[in-house]
Amino acid sequence: MDLFVEEPPGVEICGTFVVGEASMELSIDLDLASEQLLLSEQVAYGSFDRVLDVEINEFTLYHHDEVITTAHVHARYARGIAADYIKSCSRNDPNLNECALKSARESLEQFARGDTSRKLPPLDPLYVSEMTVYIPNENGLKLVFKDNYFHGLSDMKLEKLKFDLNKKVIYTNAVVNLDVHNKYDLSGKLMIVPITSNGDSSIKLKNTVLQISLWYEHVTGPDGKIHWKIINHDIKYNIEKAVFRLENLLGDKAIGDQVNLLLNELWREIVADVGPSVCNSLIEAVVETLGVLLAQVPYDELMPE
Template sequence: MPELLYLLCLLASAAGLGLRKSEYITACSRNDPNLNECALKSARESLHQFSMGDPSRGLEPLDPLYVPIMTVYLPNENGLKLTFKENSFCGLSALRLNDLKFDLNKKLITADALVNLDVQGTYDLSGKLLVIPIKSSGDSTIKLKNTNLHIRFWYEHVKCDDDEIHWKIVKHDIKYEVEKATFRLENLLNDKVIGDQVNRFLNEMWREIVADVGPTISQSLSAAVVDNLTKLLDQVSYDKLMPE
């Protein structure tokens, strides 16, 4: 899930990155006994701005974030096929970091975060609801309330062309829990009774839908953020990212 955004912001804010000082927070020393508190404070203060991207460093905006397609079958492939298309996820810039820890010996970063997401897109729906054949398309709205993110990043130190040591992300792991998801499909067969019935059915099965589309969302968001993070770490050495 969108959960990776916080780390990108953290790495930018915690070290200053040599960017315009008026826009970013001062560095946190890796020898600071309160490193985690310093980094968390820095990330919180610069998260919103950094999520808007930085063209000077080739970093793309992350709010809204585009996910082209997500498909779910309800209750299985013999029932309804629902495809969400052209999905714009809004809300990442308001992500809240609740906890952040660095283990410099294990080269591990962990964090907990909370975010609410509004998703605007379109849908294609086909199949049967009970014995009623359904085929429809239109605008869709998804709201993901209180999504808790649990994230781990493993990194290595590598020497780059500038003869300085840089961080390289080699692995990441994301787990999430959504408190509540709501769905709204518009223009369902131009029939309010059927439309209300289908929307009610979807919202009764919100956990199953989230379980099915969650991996697609996570993969899309991870790819976007890791791409930005890779560009950033290629440009900024470890000593600048987290000085002594």
């Protein structure tokens, strides 16, 4: 490709190259001192749906008819769904739900860990800034868990996935074990003794059953094609067992063991306090990430006839 520029060397320039019927505009920073062409931005046009990466190694650049440098531009691009870990299913398939469940199981780990090529943020770990519980009530201990990182969503087991294409609803059931790493601040009274402590902590949520419903609508995307858009959601949960551990409680092992014992005796009450906020954070993160994906993949390619 030949690119002619009027700007003086050493500044950002723009050019366009064509592959088949598609073209890509490149914003390039030309650094003659180091003889490098640095790609700073890429935008797809024409039949490009998504650019995976661009490699520059041979490319003829002119400035006022003078050859400045030579490099070659190679682009890998994808059309439509393009991600090999996502398998489409026909919406007319009588076994649509079975096909979708198999596809979702195969793609879940990659989806939860994020996909930079699609700008999908990772969901594993899931971050929740703060959770507060009172033990056994506000007159007792106040326990604040901070900087909570929930690990395990990438290993979640999908049990059911059902599509109601007429009502535009998706139902799914899943089971997951979550390990939470966080910090704690503890204050209040244990019996009649005032205590204050902070440090590292952990929570294990064993066999957490999630029941999720997603309502969607059909919208026309910037590409002129029909896409799904999530408009409402609901989540219900049930936890088989929760195990709490606070480290370095007042530097006193006897008190620490007593407080940890109390926490684990009252795990159901604690989960009832923090469960709704955790599940809300979970479903909002999933919906946001899923929304990014659905905005990129048309309905006819995600679920063709």
